[in-house]
Amino acid sequence: MNVPRSRGHLPSELLQLLHAPCNRKDHLGDRAKHRLIALGKFWFTSTTENLKHAFILLFAFSAQTFGAGLGSYTDLIVSDSPATPRSGVRVTYLGTNGYQFEFKGHTLLVDPYFSRVDLVSVAVGSRIQPDISRIADGMRHLAPKVDAILVTHGHFDHLLDVPTVMSRTRTRLIASRSSIDLLRRLPDAGAFPKRFDTVTAGDIRRVGPWKIRVLAATHDRLFGKVPFDQHESDRPGPPQRASDWMCGEPLGFIIEINGQRIYIDSGGTPAQLPPNEHVDLAILGMALPDSRARLPAALERLQPRYILPSHQDNFFRPLSAGFQFGPLTDFPRVKRECAQQNRGRLILLDYFRPWTLPAAVNPKSQAPNPKQRRAKSQLSNGTDTER
Numbered sequence: 371m372n373v374p375r376s377r378g379h380l381p382s383e384l385l386q387l388l389h390a391p392c393n394r395k396d397h398l399g400d401r402a403k404h405r406l407i408a409l410g411k412f413w414f415t416s417t418t419e420n421l422k423h424a425f426i427l428l429f430a431f432s433a434q435t436f437g438a439g440l441g442s443y444t445d446l447i448v449s450d451s452p453a454t455p456r457s458g459v460r461v462t463y464l465g466t467n468g469y470q471f472e473f474k475g476h477t478l479l480v481d482p483y484f485s486r487v488d489l490v491s492v493a494v495g496s497r498i499q500p501d502i503s504r505i506a507d508g509m510r511h512l513a514p515k516v517d518a519i520l521v522t523h524g525h526f527d528h529l530l531d532v533p534t535v536m537s538r539t540r541t542r543l544i545a546s547r548s549s550i551d552l553l554r555r556l557p558d559a560g561a562f563p564k565r566f567d568t569v570t571a572g573d574i575r576r577v578g579p580w581k582i583r584v585l586a587a588t589h590d591r592l593f594g595k596v597p598f599d600q601h602e603s604d605r606p607g608p609p610q611r612a613s614d615w616m617c618g619e620p621l622g623f624i625i626e627i628n629g630q631r632i633y634i635d636s637g638g639t640p641a642q643l644p645p646n647e648h649v650d651l652a653i654l655g656m657a658l659p660d661s662r663a664r665l666p667a668a669l670e671r672l673q674p675r676y677i678l679p680s681h682q683d684n685f686f687r688p689l690s691a692g693f694q695f696g697p698l699t700d701f702p703r704v705k706r707e708c709a710q711q712n713r714g715r716l717i718l719l720d721y722f723r724p725w726t727l728p729a730a731v732n733p734k735s736q737a738p739n740p741k742q743r744r745a746k747s748q749l750s751n752g753t754d755t756e757r
């Protein structure tokens with residue numbers, strides 16, 4: 371592409387874009403959003419340094435946008451009422467891609483993250499740390515006993531708080547080798563060596579009543595590149611900056627509990643789709659355009675009874691500020707796509723408001739998709755190990 375590049379300076383077109391008015395309702399006008407992504411693609415090379423600049427650009431956009439909340443979608447928000455029976459599987463949204471699943475006194479967490487490091491710290495590469503007070507606030511909504519924590523990948527908004535939550539709940543972590551290697555480099559890692567459980571796609575873990583199947587996944591690209599994508603750290607020692615919290619091997623999970631199936635990932639690209647298997651609830655990361663591009667195919671495969679788009683909030687703002695859509699999300703498009711596909715009921719959860727997954731009227735919906743049973747075995751990559 372014949373585009374002049376000069377590091378350290380923003381092109382005039384980009385500056386114009388930064389000053390363009392935004393559509394209040396969508397919190398970032400579609401046209402501006404597409405142009406931002408296109409500009410980002412040619413402007414930023416694949417180095418971490420330039421990705422840092424991408425975050426600065428994102429910050430400039432976030433600063434001038436009006437974060438829309440869930441107010442326009444109250445008809446989609448579900449939560450328990452005092453009359454809801456306590457016998458089912460209860461799902462609590464913790465913000466970002468964090469969830470608590472509870473069933474009969476047992477609890478599983480996925481990607482718990484309460485510190486909500488601000489975008490400036492990420493953009494300028496400052497040292498980031500878990501925010502103990504915010505973690506304590508978030509953990510007031512958690513069950514005291516946790517069977518296990520599952521982590522989808524090593525980015526700070528999924529893994530940074532996990533050691534603190536692990537030490538307070540004395541639970542174990544189920545994650546990829548790359549995520550566990552990051553935590554092993556922390557000064558207090560010696561406190562939990564036996565509680566690190568390394569998994570790869572195809573593995574199965576049974577923890578209490580939970581059956582957890584580990585699936586291969588991919589990570590969305592930001593300006594054409596997976597953020598902090600390196601698998602080995604450039605620097606020895608504990609992770610300090612956002613860029614040290616490397617993506618590593620992304621994972622998805624199918625959690626089987628109470629005769630129901632929950633699929634969860636943190637987003638992904640059309641290059642890797644979920645398995646051909648009906649689920650009761652599909653929690654699909656939707657932060658960036660790649661995961662929206664794969665949405666129709668993902669729904670076709672999972673045929674979920676309930677569709678919960680995830681990772682849509684602006685996770686650079688504290689949880690106490692309430693749910694606001696992230697600057698690169700596009701929930702109106704997600705909603706349109708789900709309506710067109712007409713597979714399952716689209717729902718939203720607000721922070722810390724539990725919802726019990728209703729039992730299936732026709733449990734047949736939980737059977738593997740017979741037409742595609744053959745394809746399923748081809749999907750599994752990695753060895754089938756169970757323990």
Ligand SMILES: [Zn+2]
Nearest residue numbers: 523525589617
């Ligand atoms: Zn990530």
